[in-house]
Amino acid sequence: MPKVLIADKMSDSAVEVFHQRGVETEVATGLSAEELKQKLPGFDGLAIRSATKVTRDVLEAAGDLRVIGRAGVGVDNVDTDAATARGVVVMNTPGGNSVTTAEHAISLMLAMARRIPQADASTKAGKWEKSKFQGVEVTNKTLGLVGCGNIGAIVAERARGLRMKVVAYDPYLTVERARDLGIRRVKNLEDLYAEADFITLHVPKTEQTTGMIDKAAMQQMKKGVRIINCARGGLIVEQDLADMLKDGHVAGAAIDVYDEEPARENPLFELENTVCTPHLGASTSEAQEKVAVQVAEQMADYLLTGAISNAINMPSLTAEESAHLGPYMTLAEQLGSFAGQLTESGVQKVNIEYEGAVARLNTRPLTQAALAALLRPMLDSVNMVNAPVVARERDIEVSEVKHERDSDYQTLLRVTVETERQTRSVAGTLFGGDKPRLVEIKGIPIEAELGPHMLYITNEDKPGLIGALGRTLAEANVNIATFHLGRQSRGTDAIALIEVDDAMSEQTLEKIRGLDLVKQAKALRF
Structure with a gap:
């Protein structure tokens, strides 16, 4: 029975889902890094939220770990590169808290526009400072979306309901999608900065986006702009934002995420024209229930059937695809293993070809299965997850080709390996739809079942x-x-x-x- 460690607080529904599926669980929250390293050996899965940091050191101690499930969108608390290198699948739940996070962004925008938190504190303190808390309307104002994925699209829909004009910058946003959302796409951030009255961030934290909202960026924005961030901490240079808020170029900021969390001290906390919340974007009962159930279902599917969904470092593979691809996976592994066991010198290139019925399937898992089996006789701890990384690290060129041409067989898979000394190929097919057979070795026809x-x-x-x-x-x-x-x-x-x-x-x-x-x-x- 697979075992999963739940290391962060999440809905009890996650435990129920795991148990119903036949997966053993243990809940141990608030562990230090050292305690987590000692605890993880023997567990196949690790379920987390944002509190637990899965570092390279933690992963090196987790010898049996196969999957990490993040109940939420961001995975910046997981060293994904290290997980991939160790063959661990990293999953998240991108749609589970989209509505909740989008609603929080809208709530922060309105709270900031009408200065509601400040007015609330003043009124409860026995003051009646009506003129002090004059706000601004959002109607007919322009909202600029930096990023228009799941959450950004929901924010756009809600903002249009508030009679706002919405513009968006997202390299992956098509003209058709923008038209369907009723928004306007701009070609670059400079155009967005120039016309937006409010700017809300909905991008992941990457090397390119870290610190993207700095002093130089804010100087390109309209004077009096208001900024909302419910995405990830680190997108905004916090001291630069504090400085721009003090001099009035930025009229207000509503921030839910920070460079360091939990945030005990922050230059933004000292200012009157900010609204700050403690990473509440996904904090509704509905969202917590949804992401807990979703991550448990995804992890159980992977551990029990091999199905992969919402993985950061693996192609998606549904349970139905996994069952259908099963015989093909066996064939791919046999061909890769056959070629790998015959290889006695350094591999330079690997080419995997698909002909006939298999060419119309999801072949990425097959390619990774063949590559892992090929490398395994030469290298330890290679699996489907880390095989592409291992190949890149060793300068092995891997290519995948699909042929539409007719074949002598209804389906055919060929693995060709080029080494320092020679080029060798091996091909196979399925008899009866599920029985792997070798049909060619080094261009020589042969029909054999491997034992x-x-x-x-x-x-x-x-x-x-x-x-x-x-x-x-x-x-x-x-x-x-x-x-x-x-x-x-x-x-x-x-x-x-x-x-x-x-x-x-x-x-x-x-x-x-x-x-x-x-x-x-x-x-x-x-």
């Missing part, structure tokens, strides 16, 4: 090999299960692929290599 113990031989195509090989195996008390032969043409190179009942000793292999006509003999395991 646990295989003997691969390349030889000269001359009489006498089969008899000599049979005697050698018999003398070693090795029984032959199946025997498959192939050759390019009469008298040229030939191959033999033999399934045997038991593993062969190195001594027996040396005797086979010493037989006349044998060029290469290698034991393979599947």
